[in-house]
Amino acid sequence: MATIVKTPSGTWKAVIRKTGWPTTAKTFRLKRDAEDWARRTEDEMVRGVHIQRSPAERMTVSQALDRYLKEVTHTKRPTTQVSERRRAEVLRSALGAYSLATLTPEVIAQFRDKRLAGDPNKAGIRIPRANNTVRLELALLGHLFTVAIKEWGLGLPYNPVLSIRRPAPGAGRERRLSPDEEKRIFDAVATYSNPMLRWIARIALETGMRSAEITTLRRSQVDLKRRIVRLVETKNTLPRTVPLTTGAVDALREALENPIRPIDTDLIFFGEPGKDGRRRPYTFNKAWLEIKAAVGLKDFRFHDLRHEAVSRFVEKGLSDQEVAAISGHKSMQMLKRYTHLRAEDLVAKLDQLSSKPRT
CATH class of the missing domain: 1.10.443.10 (Intergrase catalytic core)
Structure with a gap:
């Protein structure tokens, strides 16, 4: 049975202690929300499908990118490292404040569409990004989630990037030399x-x-x-x-x-x-x-x-x-x-x- 306690700051903290599971806790503004979360979490534990979401909720996309660049990108070729750092800055600017747990397919799809439409320049003219540019940015984000799930052990139920459409690859260049x-x-x-x-x-x-x-x-x-x-x-x-x-x-x-x-x-x-x-x-x-x-x-x-x-x-x-x-x-x-x-x-x-x- 979960313990629901009121904190000195006026919020409500739900603490679950269950045999076979590490102690799990989360704080809510309303007591009702704490009770609902505790009930759902205990039910998942009983059915053996509970996922520890706390690490994914605490880690932002910006923090995840820092770790990815240090642990994964660092092992790649120098030219790949340069391009991935550049793409990481684009992702950080648009999505860095999100936690990994709250980054949904809808948010990523909006990022994709905005990049394809292009950001307005000083004259107010939008410069669309090439399909392949956006595809590579999404590929980096998708692999970050794969690594976070498989290697970092973060409690993510799925990879949200896999749930959205990727921009179609551009046609190959047809430039021949006369x-x-x-x-x-x-x-x-x-x-x-x-x-x-x-x-x-x-x-x-x-x-x-x-x-x-x-x-x-x-x-x-x-x-x-x-x-x-x-x-x-x-x-x-x-x-x-x-x-x-x-x-x-x-x-x-x-x-x-x-x-x-x-x-x-x-x-x-x-x-x-x-x-x-x-x-x-x-x-x-x-x-x-x-x-x-x-x-x-x-x-x-x-x-x-x-x-x-x-x-x-x-x-x-x-x-x-x-x-x-x-x-x-x-x-x-x-x-x-x-x-x-x-x-x-x-x-x-x-x-x-x-x-x-x-x-």
Whole structure:
């Protein structure tokens, strides 16, 4: 039987002591509310379905994010840590004052809709957030709840993020590189003062490797005789071996023979030493932005070179499995989002097929 007592502050405290359960207590403004809570809680204990909600009621979303960043995000790759901290600040700003127990699917759905609609800027114009941006923010919040339930032992009956609709993923970019555009941008890159940018861009177009995979390459990972590169750390955490075209081999050979290579690093594409004296991968984003703007290709992202490479692999006749082995895509669905064939190339192929005699 629960004990209901009045506190010096005038509230009512319900205390439940039951064999097999830790002492449970909660304070209410009205005696009736304390009695109702005690009755429901004792009934749950008898049926064996009671969940200790107090820890989840005490921990706010802001506190949970702090713990998640310290215990979970800290174990992830540096680039992932940066993006998760940024998303965590968005969640903290909108939902940080809620306790985990009071964060309902309705509240999360309102957060989703407001983010998709966008916050008004100084001119009062709303700038909508991309579907994928909001999806990743909800994914972080959902995983936080999963960890809180499974690992932190907080009394949460379910994960509220799983009860709402996620924004549909955006369509894959269809930006292809025309022969004229390729000549313009690579001619401009070739004249840049640091030749490493030219080599990096060529390798990206020839192999479909991500920029981070290229800039973190070390000499021990490259085998020019066998024409392969062994990638250990990738975006999806799975190592893979990338075959090299002759163009990629030429670019890597020039990079490896770079006469100004310092002896204090094994990085192929190296930057200047930091304050701690360590050399880190070459950072080329600012130079790339300036060059593509100068040649009238502001809308062309460096990552589009990967899109272009993967599309060209398919156009050359490689199977989906062969392309995925090179690019590192985990699923065929993701591969299709990165692969865009030119309609005119398909027309030419159809003409070739139709011209063949039928047997």
